[in-house]
Amino acid sequence: MGKTTRKASSSVVIGAIHNFSDKEVELFREKLLSWxxxxxxxxxxxSIAATEADVNKRAYAVWVSEIMLQQTQVAVVLKYFEKWMSKWPTVWDLATTTLEEVNRVWAGLGYYSRARRLHEAAVKVVKEMDGNFPSSRDSLIKNIPGVGKYTGGAIASIAFGNAVGVVDGNVNRVLARIRVIGSDLSNLTTIDHMWKLADELVDPNRPGDFNQAMMELGATVCTPKSPSCASCPVQDLCIAYRQEGNHKASLIASNFFLKESSESRKEKIVTDIECLPGCDLCLRKEDLDERYGVHNYPSKKLKKEVKEQVLIIILLKQTDGQMLLLKRPKLGLLANLWEFPSISCEESNEILTQHISEFFALSKSVVNSRNFVGDATHVFSHIKQTYRIYKIDLKEDKQLVSWPSTYQSGKWMSKEEFLNSATSNAMKKVLKVVNTWEQKVKKSKRTCSDDHKDNKKQRTISHFFKAATKND
Ligand code: SF4
Ligand SMILES: [Zn+2]
Incomplete structure (x- = not known):
């Protein structure tokens, strides 16, 4: 999220158009819940939240599902949630398992720090709260690591029936469209207003259902690219929809009768949504494009820059098929996961060569072949990583090799062990590239030699390996 700004509350200007009247709140609840x-x-x-009698089991299930659903789609989460809950049906079960096991079950779901935080928090809930979750949003935020305002609101309302709202990406979009909020969503004035609306709107009789309905509406009807306004239950209360209708009507009128210029049409639309001068939540006039209708809301954020990174992957393989896997550091990207040894290409060629040599401290006589296999790419939230994969086949099994101290430990694993261990989807892609390459080699019955000879960095690696062979 970008930089946030807050104005002194006395200087914040918010037009009435961005709020709901009491009557509108009532109508909104009724229409949304019926839908x-x-x-x-x-x-x-x-189902667990609706049928489970034990409030702590309800809170636990909501909490796990909400953490899994952060940055991950429902369809993907379903399978993981079922597996997780059958393995650890209560917070007590989760607290007594190991982080290694938690990472293994989480493997493939991405954003791995979530798994670690769930485990840490479960230990805390059991040790310090005797397995009892706090029931209010504020106490959940205060006492459960990794629980913020959104997750706290979801647990408090869905599991405990507290009348507090939730704001996630879906709710932001729905509210922005319904109340034509066009200011930057990362601006603190906008954030505060969204939470105020969500807290005011939530139905005190069915807070959990209401919050889930808001998110469901955003996920299935008021979608980012193709909102189904015609079948939307709160269409009558949606100003962006009304604005779009006004525009279409004015367009028809201007095309057939009035022959208005596009400028005067724009003026007309702007007049339709007139708010207070200097309002902090209005879309800026210059950003409003009438052709986009409800898509004008919420305002478009500048895309986050994706950093590109190239990593050299060295896959060491024994004759029995076992591969060397190293355990990543305890903190940072992909913490505690197993990966094939990797070296960042940002380093100079000399250091790279030295690293490879130091990486394994292998006796050259045990190396059977070294080959460039191919590239695999994987995009994490803000980093695009290209893995340049090299494979070293060893002549003998159970080689003792070393690795940099940044890794926690190393292990020889079979393909099956690797696929069942705590590893990222990116590493699974790497293995897939290697498998494809091996099948091709087998088929053509020819030995591949080091490839990519015109690439300077790769030449350095080839040189290292070839130099090693000469000395054998
Ligand atoms: S009418 Fe359209 S834009 Fe408005 S809330 Fe419904 S789906 Fe979203
Ligand atoms: Zn306004």
């Missing part, structure tokens, strides 16, 4: 009752998707965490 939800008929259209809600059946999801396992919803």
């Amino acid at each position: 939800y009752d008929l259209n809600k998707r059946k999801l396992p965490w919803r």
